[in-house]
Amino acid sequence: MMSETEYARAMAEFLRRKSVTRCPTACVVPTHANVAEADRVALRDYDAAREAARQAKLQNHHYSVAV
Secondary structure, three states: OOOHHHHHHHHHHHHHHOOOOOOOOOOOOOOOOOOOHHHHHHHHHHHHHHHHHHHHHHHHHHHHHHO
């Protein structure tokens, strides 16, 4: 059995070792906050850029496998 202090210390060490910087469930549920339109646009742009990079990487991989 662990004390609360030992548990907190063990969890902090685990999170530090795994490089966890935020709760992994933070993005699971939509926010109830009011998000500025500029932030929404920035997120859409970011998502589009990531998707384009993913597609380019996938296409490059398919090209290199076919050659």
